[in-house]
Amino acid sequence: MADHAQGDGAQAENSPGEELKFESAGPSPEQIEAGRKLFASPCEFFYAAQALEHLPAPRGNEIALAGRSNVGKSSLINAITGRKALARVSHQPGRTRQLNFFECQAGPVVLVDMPGYGYAEAPKEIKRDWQGLMLDYLRGRPNLRRVFLLLDARVEVKVSDLTVMELLDQSAVPFQIVLTKADSVKPGPLKRKQEEVLALVATHPAGLNQIITTSSAGGIGIEELRAAIAEFVE
Numbered sequence: 215m216a217d218h219a220q221g222d223g224a225q226a227e228n229s230p231g232e233e234l235k236f237e238s239a240g241p242s243p244e245q246i247e248a249g250r251k252l253f254a255s256p257c258e259f260f261y262a263a264q265a266l267e268h269l270p271a272p273r274g275n276e277i278a279l280a281g282r283s284n285v286g287k288s289s290l291i292n293a294i295t296g297r298k299a300l301a302r303v304s305h306q307p308g309r310t311r312q313l314n315f316f317e318c319q320a321g322p323v324v325l326v327d328m329p330g331y332g333y334a335e336a337p338k339e340i341k342r343d344w345q346g347l348m349l350d351y352l353r354g355r356p357n358l359r360r361v362f363l364l365l366d367a368r369v370e371v372k373v374s375d376l377t378v379m380e381l382l383d384q385s386a387v388p389f390q391i392v393l394t395k396a397d398s399v400k401p402g403p404l405k406r407k408q409e410e411v412l413a414l415v416a417t418h419p420a421g422l423n424q425i426i427t428t429s430s431a432g433g434i435g436i437e438e439l440r441a442a443i444a445e446f447v448e
């Protein structure tokens with residue numbers, strides 16, 4: 215879990231035997247249990263939209279995963295739902311080119327896997343289509359309860375990330391930063407990244423002041439993410 219990753223880094227700086235106290239801003243055991251229960255029931259793909267006019271009628275609480283191409287959105291959907299290949303993962307950036315909707319039976323909660331932004335290689339017209347769809351969706355979806363905005367823990371924050379944060383501020387859509395691929399970063403740099411991102415998000419009115427550090431590959435932060443999603447279930 216994220217606080218374990220933070221804890222490892224802090225522990226090394228303390229003398230042996232010294233009692234360690236971590237201010238845990240993370241979920242309570244009850245919230246973790248609510249998240250576990252929510253995703254113990256199956257989640258299924260039910261809809262793909264390539265244009266705004268083809269979105270499914272709003273139902274349930276929608277939670278969208280947004281972020282640069284290759285940041286790990288589809289992998290995180292698989293980790294959250296406990297399914298290996300519910301969302302399609304690729305080594306090539308720009309794999310997801312539509313909005314993919316997954317409904318979890320308990321809930322109702324709908325997870326939305328989004329096309330990535332910032333992928334330079336894609337042909338311009340195609341890119342405009344799928345990135346335009348993503349931005350229009352983020353601006354105007356009535357039942358969108360939260361956006362998890364994914365940032366790769368190994369990569370610097372890019373202008374395109376800031377643009378999306380500003381759009382969410384303007385549209386008053388609450389977003390929470392999720393650091394991904396924490397398995398590939400040492401504790402020291404990871405802690406610095408967390409601090410840098412917390413400082414950044416504090417400058418965005420729509421940004422939540424708690425971030426979640428994850429690794430789909432290492433199972434880090436997944437319980438915490440599930441607990442955050444379970445908050446929306448009535």
Ligand SMILES: Nc1nc2c(ncn2[C@@H]2O[C@H](COP(=O)(O)OP(=O)(O)OP(=O)(O)O)[C@@H](O)[C@H]2O)c(=O)[nH]1
Pocket residue numbers: 281282283284285286287288289290302303304305306307308309310311328329330331394395396397398428429430431432
């Ligand atoms: N080390 C590591 N690699 C990961 C992790 N999550 C995803 N990856 C890798 O990152 C690459 C992209 O993952 P995806 O889940 O397809 O990323 P995406 O954000 O959905 O990408 P697009 O759909 O192209 O925007 C794949 O090669 C994954 O195996 C992780 O937690 N750790």
Ligand SMILES: [Mg+2]
Pocket residue numbers: 287288289302303309310327328
């Ligand atoms: Mg994807």
